[in-house]
Amino acid sequence: MLAEDLQTAEPTASRSHNAGPSLEQLADAQKTRKKWLLVQPKSQTSMMVDSGTVSMPLNLIMVATLASKYFDITFLDERTGDAIPQDFSGFDVVAITSRTLNATNAYKIGERAKAQGKIVLLGGVHPTMLHDEATSHCTSVIYGEIESVWDELARDIFQGKMKSFYKSSDLRPMTTMTPPDFSFALNSPHAKKYSQLIPILATKGCPVGCSFCTTPTVYGKSYRYREIDLVLNEMRSHQERLGKQKLRFSFMDDNISFRPKYFMELLEGMAKLGVRWNANISMNFLHKPEVAEVAGRSGCDLMSIGFESLNPDILKSMNKGSNRLQNYETAVSNLHKNNIAIQGYFIFGFDDDTEKSFQATYDFIMKNRIEFPVFSLLTPFPGTPYFEEMKSRVRHFDWDKYDTYHYMFEPKTLGGEKLLENFIKLQREVYKGSAIMKRMQGKPVNWVWFVNFLMNRFTRKLTPEIYL
Numbered sequence: 001m002l003a004e005d006l007q008t009a010e011p012t013a014s015r016s017h018n019a020g021p022s023l024e025q026l027a028d029a030q031k032t033r034k035k036w037l038l039v040q041p042k043s044q045t046s047m048m049v050d051s052g053t054v055s056m057p058l059n060l061i062m063v064a065t066l067a068s069k070y071f072d073i074t075f076l077d078e079r080t081g082d083a084i085p086q087d088f089s090g091f092d093v094v095a096i097t098s099r100t101l102n103a104t105n106a107y108k109i110g111e112r113a114k115a116q117g118k119i120v121l122l123g124g125v126h127p128t129m130l131h132d133e134a135t136s137h138c139t140s141v142i143y144g145e146i147e148s149v150w151d152e153l154a155r156d157i158f159q160g161k162m163k164s165f166y167k168s169s170d171l172r173p174m175t176t177m178t179p180p181d182f183s184f185a186l187n188s189p190h191a192k193k194y195s196q197l198i199p200i201l202a203t204k205g206c207p208v209g210c211s212f213c214t215t216p217t218v219y220g221k222s223y224r225y226r227e228i229d230l231v232l233n234e235m236r237s238h239q240e241r242l243g244k245q246k247l248r249f250s251f252m253d254d255n256i257s258f259r260p261k262y263f264m265e266l267l268e269g270m271a272k273l274g275v276r277w278n279a280n281i282s283m284n285f286l287h288k289p290e291v292a293e294v295a296g297r298s299g300c301d302l303m304s305i306g307f308e309s310l311n312p313d314i315l316k317s318m319n320k321g322s323n324r325l326q327n328y329e330t331a332v333s334n335l336h337k338n339n340i341a342i343q344g345y346f347i348f349g350f351d352d353d354t355e356k357s358f359q360a361t362y363d364f365i366m367k368n369r370i371e372f373p374v375f376s377l378l379t380p381f382p383g384t385p386y387f388e389e390m391k392s393r394v395r396h397f398d399w400d401k402y403d404t405y406h407y408m409f410e411p412k413t414l415g416g417e418k419l420l421e422n423f424i425k426l427q428r429e430v431y432k433g434s435a436i437m438k439r440m441q442g443k444p445v446n447w448v449w450f451v452n453f454l455m456n457r458f459t460r461k462l463t464p465e466i467y468l
Contacts, residue, residue: 035074036073038060038096062178064181123146202253208282235270245273264291300340302371309353343371348375354414372452
């Protein structure tokens with residue numbers, strides 16, 4: 001995702017700097033088209049986050065689509081097995097996307113290309129959040145979405161006058177978003193490693209501002225969305241491309257349901273297409289039965305929900321106002337009545353967590369038959385308010401371990417040893433054979449069943465040392 005946030009002492013790049021020749025004129029003046037290498041680096045985490053089937057990197061695909069108008073593009077995804085070259089002599093620009101858990105690898109690639117005299121662009125969540133750190137590993141850091149700084153960035157590349165960072169004073173509306181060209185990823189010799197879920201984007205931004213979340217910094221607090229017809233047309237184009245109706249889409253939006261009217265109208269349109277889909281969704285209005293009814297009718301087969309905690313004090317400390325414990329069971333019931341499975345996220349490691357927190361979570365999961373529970377350890381991501389609050393207590397700054405599965409700091413009530421002991425016990429109990437059968441009985445035999453049995457094997461091998 002070569003489009004995120006950054007800050008530095010230099011003046012910001014802005015779309016207002018449009019004096020001089022147009023991009024078309026600059027492109028026409030080039031004797032040969034400049035060559036870009038776009039890189040999706042893999043992570044080094046011991047939890048094998050980037051192993052097996054991976055999702056297509058939509059943000060990097062969007063960068064490729066945008067840049068290909070003026071530049072020749074080579075697209076490499078190290079997660080699928082694409083090899084990153086040691087010699088970058090065939091390229092003018094090396095553009096690398098990074099999140100925290102692959103930042104170390106991204107930096108190494110950037111340093112190697114920079115040492116060979118290439119223009120190196122670093123973008124993504126981590127360079128956005130830690131711009132001072134990222135600047136030393138590249139020529140320029142992209143702050144915010146690349147489309148919002150594109151005119152100035154492309155002009156500077158043509159003219160060879162690069163700034164150390166690019167940030168727009170405002171974010172472009174999604175109405176100007178160019179539909180992504182998936183051929184950049186699909187033409188890879190390792191394309192079979194990509195999930196069959198087609199990533200799609202309808203909205204950006206989140207006004208909520210949870211203390212541990214990077215989204216408001218990366219995509220802004222204003223909530224932007226594409227016209228519904230554009231989203232539906234993109235789905236139709238994939239149906240035509242693949243020659244079948246029943247495709248599976250995965251929305252990459254952080255908070256697709258924030259504007260209920262827009263969300264409901266989008267679902268009504270999707271109901272006519274015959275597609276299947278999943279998305280992350282907040283708890284804002286899932287307690288309303290009509291929402292789940294329309295979602296089910298429109299083809300939703302799974303909702304990913306951040307329940308986070310069963311402790312109201314913890315939810316309050318997270319600024320998670322949309323999560324109201326009294327609505328949890330109602331929301332789950334509404335989705336299940338419409339044959340929508342739930343991927344439920346639960347976080348542990350807060351100062352207020354006790355052993356009762358784990359028992360309450362287990363009871364909730366089993367009672368409500370949550371199909372795919374996902375457990376993580378509280379991770380203060382750099383650049384967030386929570387990171388600044390916890391910085392003095394963080395055990396290390398080894399970015400490879402910032403994957404939400406490693407033990408980051410000592411919680412005050414439980415302590416580290418008890419935290420990991422209970423964390424492992426909960427996972428084993430939820431994913432033991434009898435618990436899987438109880439949660440999944442009577443539900444369609446599909447990939448969710450398969451994941452549960454993979455988790456059964458995985459959790460039996462867990463030890464506290466894995467999380468250190």
